Amino acid sequence: MMFLRSCSLAVRCSCFRKPRITVRPFSSSWTARKDASENALNLDVWKSVMRSQALQEESKSLNPSMLEASRELVEMWHQAGKFVPKNITDEQLEALAELTTKSAKKKFLKFLAIKESYKISKKEKQERKKSESEADEVFSRKEPKNSFLLKFWSRSMDCLHGWRVAQGMRFGQPLVYDMSYDQHMSRREMENTVAQLIESEGWNRRATDPFHLHFCGLQPDGAYHRELLKRYGAHTWDQLLITATEHRHVERFPQQDLVYLTADSPNVLHTFDHSKVYIIGAMVDRSIHSGVSLANAKRLKLATARLPLDEYLDWDCGAKNLTLDQMIRILNTMKDTGSWQKALEFVPKRKHSGFHQQSRGVTRTTKSRFIQNDSSEIPARVQSHRKNKTDRHQKQETTKIEKRL
Structure with missing residues (x-):
């Protein structure tokens, strides 16, 4: 009996104890599967990254070989006596490697050689001028000159030009350069265009009453913008006293005030209007695609003039498309003087043979080499009169000689 009672007490005590928590093996296997799936996904990403890095390394390994091949080709042509540049950059080698034909490579290397020779001659000229100026300065220090005038320093002139351009930006007449022709030009033509734009800005800066220059349609990081930053430099470009905008001219000025200057226009600009905004196409086109700027003006419904x-002028040869620096010099002179006779003196002399002279309503050229002395067009009565006159003059001369004898 005592044994049965002890067994029943042991059973009752076990019922009042806390239940045990057991972890099923299914939950541990599920977490393991989840970790394995995450590791597999990360592995795929890692594989893709490694493949992309390998492709980049292969492309980088190809570029030096192409550059070295191009460099060896330039060196071989230089030793053969061909007209190639002595020093060539990696960018120029990349551009050379992109060319497919031999003739294109020869032309490109010839262009680089001519450009390099210009730079060398310019550098030599600058060094010569610098040495001459230093010699003059030493001579002036040795022998001082007495003068009642103060020396006008170049920085003072530069400050004066800056003030004039600043006044032109505030009160001057606007002049617009249309920068929407980058798709119509090659790389060399784009470089020539930007060089002419820099020259135009310099001539406008030195003018008595400068224009307010607007570079309209200048897209950021476009062909024009990259070349301008390359020529000017970022610091100088930011301090330049012009208005450069990516908006078009029709968005900044009233349409009735705009006049597009193009050589293909049928309208002639007889008088310079100070209230108008003249537009010049910033384009250098060696193949002369006539009508591009005129079509652009007609599409925008703008007035045109030439x-x-x-x-x-008595025009001889060549197209009537002038450079950008010639155009701004003509417009500045016309704005200051109002005389086309003085303004058109900046047209190159090789293209014309002189100005016309308006005398008694008849237009005659100033040069006499175009006047032909054709006796077939002279009447017979005039010819006989001239003949009798010469005969009479000869008889008089013979009688004088006989009297002297």
């Missing part, structure tokens, strides 16, 4: 070249 310079009176035929009305004032």
Whole structure:
């Protein structure tokens, strides 16, 4: 009996104890599967990254070989006596490697050689001028000159030009350069265009009453913008006293005030209007695609005009498309003087043979080499009169000689 009671007490005590928590093996296997799936996903990403890095390394390994091949080709042509540059950069080698034909490579290397020779001659000229100026300075220090005038320093002139351009930006007449022709030009033509734009900005800066220059349609990081930053430099470009915008000219000025200057226009600009905004296409086109700027102006429904070249000049040869620096010099002179005779003096002399002279309503050229002395067009009565006159003059001369004898 005592044994049965002890067994029943042991059973009752076990019922009042806390239940044990057991972890099923299914939950541990599920977490393991989840970790394995995450590791597999990360492995795929890692594989893709490694493949992309391998491709980049292969492309980088190909570029030096192409550059070295191009460099060896330039060196071989240099030793053969061909006209190639002595020093060539990696960018120029990449551009050379992109060319497919031999003739294109020869032309590109010839262009680089000519450009390099210009730079060398310019550098030599600058060094010569510097040495001459240093010699003059030493001579002036040795022998001082007495003068009642103060020396006008170059920085003072630069400050004066800056103030004039600043006044032109605030009160001057706007002049717009249309920068929407980058797709119509090659790389060399783009470089020439930017060089002419820099020259135009310099001539406008030195003018008595400068224009307020607007570079309209200048897209950021475009062909024009990259070349301008390359020529000017970022610091100088930011301090330049012009208005450069990516908006078009029709968005900044009233349409009735805009006049597009193009050589293909049928309208002649007889008088310079100070209230108008003249537009010049920033384009250098060696193949001369006629009508591009005129079509652009007609598409925007703008008034067009051309310079009176035929009305004032006896044109000989060549197209009537002038450079950008010639155009701004003509417009500045016309704005200051109002005389086309003075303004068109900046047209190159090789293209025309002189100005016309307006005398008694008849247009005659100033040069006499175009006047032909054709006796077939002279009447017979005039010819006989001239003959009798010469005969009479000869008889008089013979009688004088006989009297002297």
